[in-house]
Amino acid sequence: xxxxxxxxxxxxxxxxxxxxxxxxxxxxxxxxxxxxxxxxxxxxxxxxxxxxxxxxxxxxxxxxxxxxxxxxxxxxxxxxxxxxxxxxxxxxxxxxxxxxxxxxxxxxxxxxxxx
Amino acid sequence: xxxxxxxxxxxxxxxxxxxxxxxxxxxxxxxxxxxxxxxxxxxxxxxxxxxxxxxxxxxxxxxxxxxxxxxxxxxxxxxxxxxxxxxxxxxxxxxxxxxxxxxxxxxxxxxxxxx
DNA sequence: TTTACATATTCCCATATAAGCATGTATTAT
DNA sequence: ATAATACATGCTTATATGGGAATATGTAAA
Numbered sequence: 001x002x003x004x005x006x007x008x009x010x011x012x013x014x015x016x017x018x019x020x021x022x023x024x025x026x027x028x029x030x031x032x033x034x035x036x037x038x039x040x041x042x043x044x045x046x047x048x049x050x051x052x053x054x055x056x057x058x059x060x061x062x063x064x065x066x067x068x069x070x071x072x073x074x075x076x077x078x079x080x081x082x083x084x085x086x087x088x089x090x091x092x093x094x095x096x097x098x099x100x101x102x103x104x105x106x107x108x109x110x111x112x113x114x115x
Numbered sequence: 116x117x118x119x120x121x122x123x124x125x126x127x128x129x130x131x132x133x134x135x136x137x138x139x140x141x142x143x144x145x146x147x148x149x150x151x152x153x154x155x156x157x158x159x160x161x162x163x164x165x166x167x168x169x170x171x172x173x174x175x176x177x178x179x180x181x182x183x184x185x186x187x188x189x190x191x192x193x194x195x196x197x198x199x200x201x202x203x204x205x206x207x208x209x210x211x212x213x214x215x216x217x218x219x220x221x222x223x224x225x226x227x228x229x230x
Numbered sequence: 231t232t233t234a235c236a237t238a239t240t241c242c243c244a245t246a247t248a249a250g251c252a253t254g255t256a257t258t259a260t
Numbered sequence: 261a262t263a264a265t266a267c268a269t270g271c272t273t274a275t276a277t278g279g280g281a282a283t284a285t286g287t288a289a290a
Contacts, residue, residue, distance in 0.1 A: 080211035090202035096195035
């Protein structure tokens with residue numbers, strides 16, 4: 001078997017790769033409030049329709065959004081559950097940034113008492 | 116000026132793009148515990164040394180890690196503060212997945228009382 | 231059945247990898 | 261000064277975009 005370079009993981013490989021694209025984060029934030037048809041996203045974010053459809057495809061492939069049809073409209077909504085892994089991974093570092101802030105605070109207080 | 120397509124945002128454009136690569140998340144998790152030289156990461160994660168150096172370069176460029184030299188060793192450590200934006204963005208969806216879980220729970224309880 | 235509307239898909243192309251391999255650069259040891 | 265150690269960087273290559281433009285698909289309205 002020959003060498004096959006995985007230049008960069010596919011955007012559809014997981015939620016991390018999918019949300020790396022800023023427009024996709026914008027779309028998710030917009031959809032967070034409420035289920036919406038594609039056209040609304042196009043107008044709200046000022047993007048081209050094909051571009052929005054492609055981004056939605058990626059989001060759907062990784063389970064970050066769900067769709068249902070209503071007449072000519074495709075109503076997309078966020079599947080928040082799929083964002084949890086991201087939140088939890090980042091959360092494993094929470095105690096470290098708290099610790100860093102604590103040290104900054106301590107130094108500030110030390111400076112105050114010295115005055 | 117001509118059209119210049121940004122095929123995909125640079126891995127160094129922000130923390131979101133930097134952590135999209137699984138190996139870089141592995142490196143961050145490994146460094147979370149403690150400051151480490153490059154060689155330790157190579158051994159611990161079983162990657163090629165140039166590969167680790169390049170990943171560290173990306174992480175450093177977006178401020179996810181800091182370095183200091185100690186003799187021949189370059190000691191890398193996590194800058195947890197840079198992971199916060201990620202945690203906070205994902206956190207804006209927390210109430211939605213809680214809400215989803217709540218509905219699942221309610222349906223389950225409804226089913227129980229019906230029996 | 232045309233027509234209009236809403237969305238999805240295809241094709242093209244410049245760009246940015248990530249891994250492998252080779253080589254350059256510090257810094258310490260001999 | 262030379263060798264060895266620890267990293268960083270450069271080069272090549274196959275791959276996966278994301279935007280633009282055009283076109284296809286699906287549904288409802290006339």
